[in-house]
Amino acid sequence: MADWRITFLRSLLFYIEKGYPLSVSIVKAKEDSKIKGINWDLIEEESRDIILNFFSLYGRKRSEKVDYWIKNKERISPSLPDWMEKELSVYLDTKLLVSSLRKRTLWLRVNTLKTSEEKTARELEKNGVLIERDKDFEFLYKVVESKVHVSSLDLVKDFRVIIQDKASVAVVNELEAEAGDELVDLSSAPGNKLSLFAMLTENKFKAIALDLDQKRLEKERLFLKKAGVDLDRVSFVLHDSTTLAMRSLVAQKVLLDAPCSSSGMIYNDPSILLSLKDKTKVDFFSRIQKEILRSAVQRLSPYLMVYSVCSIFPEEGEEITDLFSDFLVPLRKKYSHPYRGFKSVQSTRLFPFSEQTEGFYIAKFKIQ
Ligand SMILES: C[S@@+](CC[C@H](N)C(=O)[O-])C[C@H]1O[C@@H](n2cnc3c(N)ncnc32)[C@H](O)[C@@H]1O
Numbered sequence: 001m002a003d004w005r006i007t008f009l010r011s012l013l014f015y016i017e018k019g020y021p022l023s024v025s026i027v028k029a030k031e032d033s034k035i036k037g038i039n040w041d042l043i044e045e046e047s048r049d050i051i052l053n054f055f056s057l058y059g060r061k062r063s064e065k066v067d068y069w070i071k072n073k074e075r076i077s078p079s080l081p082d083w084m085e086k087e088l089s090v091y092l093d094t095k096l097l098v099s100s101l102r103k104r105t106l107w108l109r110v111n112t113l114k115t116s117e118e119k120t121a122r123e124l125e126k127n128g129v130l131i132e133r134d135k136d137f138e139f140l141y142k143v144v145e146s147k148v149h150v151s152s153l154d155l156v157k158d159f160r161v162i163i164q165d166k167a168s169v170a171v172v173n174e175l176e177a178e179a180g181d182e183l184v185d186l187s188s189a190p191g192n193k194l195s196l197f198a199m200l201t202e203n204k205f206k207a208i209a210l211d212l213d214q215k216r217l218e219k220e221r222l223f224l225k226k227a228g229v230d231l232d233r234v235s236f237v238l239h240d241s242t243t244l245a246m247r248s249l250v251a252q253k254v255l256l257d258a259p260c261s262s263s264g265m266i267y268n269d270p271s272i273l274l275s276l277k278d279k280t281k282v283d284f285f286s287r288i289q290k291e292i293l294r295s296a297v298q299r300l301s302p303y304l305m306v307y308s309v310c311s312i313f314p315e316e317g318e319e320i321t322d323l324f325s326d327f328l329v330p331l332r333k334k335y336s337h338p339y340r341g342f343k344s345v346q347s348t349r350l351f352p353f354s355e356q357t358e359g360f361y362i363a364k365f366k367i368q
Contacts, residue, residue: 005043008033009066013054017062022051022271051107052078052268078102081135081277088312091339092351093132093353095111100353101267106150107134107166107357108144113199113228115160124161127153136333142356151229159227164192165361167264167350171308172196174331174364175253179204184249184300186258186292188242189216191223193257208251210239243293244299253307256296258289263309265360267352286315290323297324297367304329305365308359311359315359317349318342327365 011032015025025231026047030040050057050069056076057065069076079085109133110120124131128147134140134257144148157163172193175183177200187192188209198205206207211217217236225231241256261281266272275281280286289309296305309316318339321328325343336354338361340348 002034003036004035004038006066006070008043009050009069011064012050013065015061016054016271016276018273020271022047025271030163045283048270049073049078049102050351051236051273052098053078054274056319058227062120066187077271078272082274091314091352092312096353097351100351101102104267105352106146107164107169108156109140109162109164109169109196109325110151110163111139111160111162111195111227112139112201113341114158119253120160123155127155127219129153129230133268134166137166137173140164140166140169142166145338160270162192162195164196164225165268165358166355167198167362168192168313169298170333170335170357171306171360171362172254172352174306174362175255176304177201177205177253181205181253183207183253183255184251184303186244186254186256186296187211188257189213191220191227191229193212194220194229194234195224195229195253198227198233200222203228203230203233205233207234208237209234210237210241212240212253230307242288242295244295250362251273251300252303254296254300254303256305256307258285258292258307258309258311258312258316259288260285260309261313262310262314263312264361266359267359282311282313282315284332285309285311286320287315288318289320293324297327297365300367302368305367307363307365309361311361312349312359314339314342317363318344318347320354321363322366324365327367329366330363331362331364 008029011029012025015028053076056079057069059065085094093162110117130145131141132144177197179201181201188194189211221236262272307321321344322342328346330346331348336347336349338344344363350357350360
């Protein structure tokens with residue numbers, strides 16, 4: 001067994017357990033293990049695998065876990081923490097879920113604020129990215145195969161193409177964007193959904209972008225500018241949306257893409273699995289989601305609101321929207337059925353194993 005691999009994997013687990021995302025942990029572990037001439041694509045694949053298998057690894061110490069992994073890699077399979085397995089198996093096939101986390105599907109949105117679809121699709125293919133146009137959204141493409149790191153392409157660096165998951169696009173689609181719309185985005189940073197909303201109105205919109213985090217709001221402003229969004233049309237407001245006091249704030253559309261456990265993003269970043277060793281995070285965000293939704297329903301003027309979370313737990317989805325189920329309205333497009341046993345039957349879920357997307361929950365309200 002090559003020593004560098006052991007050093008690398010131990011270092012990787014160290015950073016992951018410290019709470020760094022997988023991509024950052026890989027870079028740091030690479031630096032620590034000071035190795036050259038390695039096929040990094042394979043190492044990255046193995047890094048993803050060891051983290052997805054984390055809850056199947058025996059041993060208390062990192063070194064024991066890595067030894068166990070190296071000796072038993074072919075025999076063990078990824079698993080969820082016990083509490084998660086117990087809870088989710090009521091609603092879905094957890095084996096299917098876990099196996100779908102091993103490979104991420106990359107979705108690319110052609111940013112028509114900066115370029116045209118046909119031209120960009122041709123350029124992607126010329127660069128060695130084999131793509132397939134999505135059947136629901138004509139500006140969206142699935143990466144079938146790529147000879148290059150898509151994020152290193154000029155097209156992506158200059159925001160003519162934006163890496164944006166189909167589930168995120170499905171959320172914005174429910175806002176039924178039209179030129180002249182006014183939108184309140186209750187938790188807006190880093191602005192992915194707002195930038196798509198701007199694109200769909202061809203920059204003929206107004207938005208109030210709220211967020212609790214100053215740094216993330218600044219990042220959002222920068223991102224929107226680079227993505228070609230007309231910043232004169234956006235007011236950025238540092239605000240806690242659990243305490244809205246804005247009756248004067250009149251908007252036809254509201255987006256609550258709520259802060260959440262990010263459990264639906266495990267297939268982007270398996271390190272999230274380690275932040276879900278117990279249910280603390282889910283309960284924490286569930287409480288915040290309820291507070292923001294309640295505040296929005298009580299304090300804003302009549303509007304159409306889309307509620308979404310990148311979570312696979314009912315505590316952040318159906319349980320939240322059930323509180324205001326009288327206001328729920330049908331979605332433009334339904335994907336997977338929401339979890340059974342709740343009132344929010346008009347909502348929808350997306351999963352990596354059925355839609356090849358992040359795990360998302362979407363519901364739509366009409367508040368009079
Ligand atoms: C899921 S992210 C939003 C992603 C964004 N809609 C997008 O598409 O790029 C959730 C955001 O909620 C913000 N947030 C957390 N608690 C909040 C609160 N009480 N009020 C407003 N924003 C909050 C976080 O800072 C974070 O930026």
